[in-house]
Amino acid sequence: MTALIEELKTLVGAAHVLVDGDLSAYEVDWRKRAHGKALAVVRPGSTGEAAAVVRACAQAGVAMVPQGGNTGLVVGATPDESGTQVVLSLQRMTAVRELDAANMTVTVEAGCVLQSLQEHARNAGFLFPLSLAAEGSCTIGGNLATNAGGTQVLRYGNARDLCLGLEVVTPAGEVWDGLSGLRKDNTGYDLRDLFIGSEGTLGLITAATLKLYPLPAATLTAWAAVPSMQAAVQLLGLARRHLGAGLTGFEVMGQFALGLVARHFPQMRVPFVQDSPWCVLLENADHESEAHARGQFETLLERALEEGCVTDAVVAENIAQARQLWHVRESIPLAQAEEGLNIKHDISLPISRIPAYCEETDALLLREIAGVRLVNFGHLGDGNLHYNVQAPEGGDAATFLREREEAVNALVYDQVRRHGGSISAEHGVGSLKVDSLPDYKSPVALGMMRAIKGGLDPRNLMNPGRVVRP
Template identity: 70%
Template sequence: MTQALLSELRATLGQAQVLSEGDLSAYERDWRKRYAGKALGVVRPGSTAEVAAVVRLAAAHGVSIVPQGGNTGLVGGGVPDASGAQLLLSLQRLNRVRELDAANLTLTAEAGCILQAVQAAAAAQQLLFPLSLAAEGSCTIGGNLAANAGGTQVLRYGNARELCLGLEVVTPQGKIWDGLGGLRKDNTGYDLRDLYIGSEGTLGIITAATLKLYPAPLAQMTALAACASLEAAVALLGLAQARAGSSLTGFEVMNGFALSLVAKHFPQLTQPLGPQPWTVLLELSDSESEAHARAVFEGLLEAALEQGLIHDAAVAESLEQSHALWHLRESIPLAQSEEGLNIKHDIALPVSRIPAFVASTDAALRARWPGIRLVDFGHLGDGNLHYNVQAPEGMDAAAFLRSQERAVNELVFDAVLAHGGSISAEHGIGQLKREELARRKHPVALELMRAIKKALDPQGLMNPNRLI
């Protein structure tokens, strides 16, 4: 039966777009090299109609589908299991920008569009698509929406969900829902768009999206600031919000160990402030003028110095210097990877609770595992912390992860919930946190989620055993 399905798929898509032999590891293994499976085949449709045809054929044969965009996810949600019975559906050929409506400030792009290409299409019209994250050169719009990606500008513009006005989706039955309208007000029933965003391919396959654009800022100012404590960083955030308002578009925090890993593995990257307990990267985008932006920025930093919230700062004097400061922040995950396997936590907390969470959880982890190294960094402005655990120096990192990950997660997630937080902020659930979600999500919420899944995907063929 599986060979019959592959034959039908080849007749529908063409021989070259159905892969079942040779090295398929680029599709079957996640980029962290943590999850690897075996697909029945990899299909590469080139249009929404072809996606729908693939889904109808798979449903007729009772074969489950794993949708995949850029395969840059961190929770194992976009790779097949080890059964060899799942069809991997790559959306990379659906990569066109269909329309840019400058007057409506919208752009419609297919799911396989690389995020950077969408940013560039907007910039070519002096507009801004503000979703920005380290993987923007390889992640795709469909994947960003399926996981409700966050990134570095959530503070001002919101998550992927807030940046999407409409979707085109192929249902588990192979029907096409065209919901691509670029309306900002549409009060005609359930919001199906929000149902699919963040669903990680478990309810249907996003094939295109209509996205919000913004006028490009006339000026941007970027700086690093040194803080003696996380409490000072939180106070600096409050001061920045009071002084800059919505012009504050980025507010990232990095602990000293995180940047020490960058210095160790990427010594060519200049760190203008040197080693600090905590370093904040803040950015202001101004729609008035560069002079106005500089005046607000310099006034903010002067006030922070006077109030003792920071003790040093380095302001970028050019776009090149601004990129260099951001490159430091974006190199932390790469430096961690060079240092060895690590236990990642993508958590959300009320901003006011972050210092207490970090202090108590750091202490608890170090007491239980002496020598453990903590890589704390993330989007402090929206309460999203990447709270990662590196094995003690000299210890086999892979062995530490295999033997201690469950216990580390238990301690960290207990602390997250005790402080009113969430175990997933922007990376999703996938297979990495599926069991944790089942244990920790409110039972009524889980009941509702499972009812939606059963109603929309009664055969259970859309990315099974992911999320719920």
């Protein structure tokens, strides 16, 4: 292995092959659940260097773990504990290669931080709509490798839907230049979408061409109290009809989740938390004017009040108020952490099944664990719930997790399967869910995934042990 490390130093420079010192930023995952050990962390500075590094590793038969901002939630981008895997860090490849205003596209290297790209686009008068909690640290390459979701999916889709082309280093170290700025291209299999969401197991994404959108003229936020999850689903239908593509956000939050925010962050005002079992945050992005957006929101909310799916509502008066409302929504995970460890799920369901799912699963959990508390919130417009389970009031959270996590997961996921849902809506599989996936995924689908992995990475050197086992 010494020979390989020397070769890697020749390829990218000794300063960019890390073997000593504290490498925990590369070896420990975001939620600190896995503590790996790398043979080396290699940071190529260009696509050519990245390809040379992959060829050298492949020749030595050494497994590689692609890594962007290392903000993933399913232990998909850190090395295992063996000390035999090379981390391929993209963090030096951050260039915006081209912004094509007439084509409304931007071509960017994989290591570019999401927030930098958002700002670059905004400075050119465009919106790059991908937006998620980790945007200050996560990278475009990681966003694409995991098909990231976030808060704007309802209107703009997942990371997949924002990507027109990719540049990829294959497991053999060849470069596929698929950096197309084309909106239509039917010349063969959709390799782009195969790499997107494959979590680095089929190759290394080094750059991407992404869609840009016009900046909206005004973005307004509203907060509505709704009497039930069924009413929230009804409000979603109304909002889609009244606001059309203007509806860019539709977040649902349960009373207990909002109560945790009110309890742990008493300086925040949480509208309607006392009286309403559910609240919904709506966002309306208008290409015309703020006045128009406000009129649209008012018409919608009046109609919803008449139909009884909303009991009360406020529309933010200005950007500061809108930010406060979003801040409440975004503070739920922190408030949960303040309350203590809990069992997290990132599930999706057909929207029509969500009310029944929640009612049944809440009841089953309460029957199993008296007093268990449900922190339920999520992107209702995408059918995506963060259906989290917190220990009973006063119970010991660590014990709860140790004793109950497996059974709770089984119950929650079995219900997901029964309602035609997914056990990973936006976080991916990684190594955390690789061994439970076969319980919830069709064996025919898994067989095809294995055939594809075998065809594209026959020696299983790219991020082994993630997504699918040979």
